[in-house]
Amino acid sequence: RVVRRHRRCRKTRYRQARFNNRKRADGWLxxxxxxxxxxxxxxxxxxxxxxxxxxxxxxxxxxxxxxxxxxxxxxxxxxxxxxxxxxxxxxxxxxxxxxxxxxxxxxxxxxxxxxxxxxxxxxxxxxxxxxxxxxxxxxxxxxxxxxxxxxxxxxxxxxxxxxxxxxxxxxxxxxxxxxxxxxxxxxxxxxxxxxxxxxxxxxxxxxxxxxxxxxxxxxxxxxxxxxxxxxxxPLLITCFGRGGRQKAAPNKRLPIRHNPLKPIKGWLTGDIAKHKTHGIGRITLRSRGSFVLTKPDKTQFSV
Ligand SMILES: [Zn+2]
Known part of the structure; x- marks a missing residue:
């Protein structure tokens, strides 16, 4: 461990400066x-x-x-x-x-x-x-x-x-x-x-x-x-999220929940799905495996 630490901070004259070498690409938004x-x-x-x-x-x-x-x-x-x-x-x-x-x-x-x-x-x-x-x-x-x-x-x-x-x-x-x-x-x-x-x-x-x-x-x-x-x-378009990327959801100090990896059973939040009885709607993922289907009129069903 000592050898490794020293290697990482050793000053050798041909080594490029490694601090401050992160920069945003041109045209970054x-x-x-x-x-x-x-x-x-x-x-x-x-x-x-x-x-x-x-x-x-x-x-x-x-x-x-x-x-x-x-x-x-x-x-x-x-x-x-x-x-x-x-x-x-x-x-x-x-x-x-x-x-x-x-x-x-x-x-x-x-x-x-x-x-x-x-x-x-x-x-x-x-x-x-x-x-x-x-x-x-x-x-x-x-x-x-x-x-x-x-x-x-x-x-x-x-x-x-x-x-x-x-x-x-x-x-x-x-x-x-x-x-x-x-x-x-x-x-x-x-x-x-x-x-x-x-x-x-x-x-x-x-x-x-x-x-x-x-x-x-x-x-x-x-x-x-x-x-x-x-x-x-006109055709009105609204953007909706596709679910968060946070894997560990913390309270003030500790992670209290771990969100599952997407997709779940092949589905992502925001997918449009057709259900046998409820018809077409937008899917919101739930880790328990039963998803929420939101219809265009905002009514929700657990499916
Ligand atoms: Zn005036």
């Missing part, structure tokens, strides 16, 4: 993000195998933050071109959580508002823009922010913080979207990418209501000028 990419890919492959699909349109970004932030957008630039305006509007709506920055009003028409008014030298930079309802917008007019919110210091404080903060989840979305794009390329189909602003523009031009599945139909430049929507009910 957290399991929660990886699952998003993989689930999407699974369904893309399933649809390809059963439908005559020739192209993929992917919404690569909700908003083109680079377009919004890198070149400081001046007034003329973002008034030119309908798309850029859409991009900016979408970004601002999400940033201000679809509510008036001053009164918190929701589900009302919202306008883009200059925090420091243009008449007082305020710029058209994104950090100087907020979302306000018509009433607040008119009421504020060309007053400075400090003057307008003189009697509401807590709103003033929150507003100044929120104006400067960029959208948080942009980084997480950034990493998954390229991973998804690269794995979609492996399907061999031509991929077209579009932005969220373009999607909204396409949807509005068609006069379609705001839903995720109609948005999906409007992604990219390939969207036809008239979309024929033949259904009112």
């Amino acid at each position: 957290a399991p929660s993000l990886k699952h998003r990419v993989e689930t999407t890919l699974t369904w893309v492959n399933r649809l390809i195998s059963s439908c005559p699909i020739t192209d993929i349109s992917m919404e690569l970004v909700r908003f083109d933050t680079q377009k919004l932030q890198n070149p400081e957008i001046s007034g003329v630039e973002y008034q030119q071109g309908v798309l850029l305006g859409y991009e900016l509007r979408e970004y601002l709506l999400t940033k201000w959580q679809h509510q008036c920055a001053y009164c918190g009003g929701q589900n009302i028409p919202l306008e883009i508002e200059h925090i420091q008014p243009k008449s007082q030298g305020g710029s058209d930079r994104v950090s100087n823009l907020a979302i306000a309802c018509h009433k607040c917008h008119q009421k504020k007019g060309s007053q400075a922010l400090e003057q307008f919110l003189e009697k509401k210091p807590e709103i003033l404080k929150r507003l100044l913080v929120q104006a400067k903060a960029p959208l948080k989840n942009a980084a997480a979305v950034n990493s998954t979207r390229w991973a998804l794009f690269n794995s979609l390329k492996l399907t061999g189909l031509p991929i077209e990418i579009g932005t969220g602003g373009l999607t909204k523009y396409n949807r509005t031009v068609q006069g379609l209501p705001k839903t995720h599945w109609l948005d999906a139909a409007c992604v990219g430049k390939s969207t036809p000028t008239r979309l024929k929507i033949k259904t009112h009910q």
Whole structure:
């Protein structure tokens, strides 16, 4: 034992350093993000195998933050071109959580508002823009922010913080979207990418209501000028777990239970099974060997 221990910590000059030699591969994703990419890919492959699909349109970004932030957008630039305006509007709506920055009003028409008014030298930079309802917008007019919110210091404080903060989840979305794009390329189909602003523009031009599945139909430049929507009910997909991986389930200190190795009698949690009397349902494993069958209407049977 002594010899072994010494061998393991002996310093010899040609030996490579063995500490700190674990690193994550390039393109590593957290399991929660990886699952998003993989689930999407699974369904893309399933649809390809059963439908005559020739192209993929992917919404690569909700908003083109680079377009919004890198070149400081001046007034003329973002008034030119309908798309850029859409991009900016979408970004601002999400940033201000679809509510008036001053009164918190929701589900009302919202306008883009200059925090420091243009008449007082305020710029058209994104950090100087907020979302306000018509009433607040008119009421504020060309007053400075400090003057307008003189009697509401807590709103003033929150507003100044929120104006400067960029959208948080942009980084997480950034990493998954390229991973998804690269794995979609492996399907061999031509991929077209579009932005969220373009999607909204396409949807509005068609006069379609705001839903995720109609948005999906409007992604990219390939969207036809008239979309024929033949259904009112899209295919809704929900992910369920396939059972845990924990082998020893502890209380605070000690293992109190050992979970059996999967599969049990050839079954895994999440398998779809057909029972003689109860019909089709989802299986949940039990180590005792009698499983739980959950029907689509959530009723459960021991089978
Ligand atoms: Zn308001």
